[in-house]
Amino acid sequence: MKVLIGGAGRLGTQIAQVLSAAHNEVILVEQDDDRLAELAALPRVRLVAGDACDSSLLEHAGALTCDLVISATGRDEDNLVISLLAKRQFGVGRVAARVNDSENAWLFDQQWGVDVAVPAATPLISLIEEATGATDTVALLRLSKAGVEVIETAITEHSRAAGHTLSEIPLPSGTVVATVVRDGRPTVPGPGVRLQPGDELLLVSHEATEQEIHAAFQ
The missing domain is CATH 3.40.50.720 (NAD(P)-binding Rossmann-like Domain)
Known part of the structure; x- marks a missing residue:
């Protein structure tokens, strides 16, 4: 659309x-x-x-x-x-x-x-x-209504998070990785998922700013 x-x-x-x-x-x-x-x-x-x-x-x-x-x-x-x-x-x-x-x-x-x-x-x-x-x-919009920000960040070959697992990345307080989109398909964001260039992450947070979340990955 x-x-x-x-x-x-x-x-x-x-x-x-x-x-x-x-x-x-x-x-x-x-x-x-x-x-x-x-x-x-x-x-x-x-x-x-x-x-x-x-x-x-x-x-x-x-x-x-x-x-x-x-x-x-x-x-x-x-x-x-x-x-x-x-x-x-x-x-x-x-x-x-x-x-x-x-x-x-x-x-x-x-x-x-x-x-x-x-x-x-x-x-x-x-x-x-x-x-x-x-x-x-609609569910994501309801998160926004509750004061939860929905934030995206993309992994490139220059990102500090490239090659690391989610468990190795210190996230800002109150932040959760909702999904990792790889090759156009969402994957379950378990702690052992190793990030690759081209991955797109969708995160939700009720405390961190967009800049803080990007800083954690980029």
Whole structure:
């Protein structure tokens, strides 16, 4: 599935991480250059600089071939514009929008191109469930709701972890390796698994930062 997300705040970024971990093609649009710089190392997510309310930018980003657009900015007016453009101009099959102010909820309907309206206090669990039918993705989103970060890191020939078993790698406190993807297939992350270049790891943590986790492996 090809997904475009407007807004790289905490919610938009977490959704991008989870959907990309589930091997979807993810495009994340953000106009804050500093925020984009922070996300430069986000694996398997295409970052696009600019305003997602700009139809020409959306077209350049690939909205015409998207299966799902999620407008997740902190401004309701922007989320409505993104939704309307996605549905009316680009014919996107599924459009979801974050509702920041409950008083504006009545606006988020089919007339504005919104298929699924999600209150700001609720992560987009219902959206992902409807759009993908992937229970594993929903489970990861529920971890995010509980304050658990879902983080990916890839092993290269230059990674310090290459050639070492998982038991030999000191992980930050509160961090667990959820799976190791090798040759496109997930493997059980037992302590004896020896990491190889090309491996992709999916970790969950309720304490460590993304930088701390990458430092442990890279």
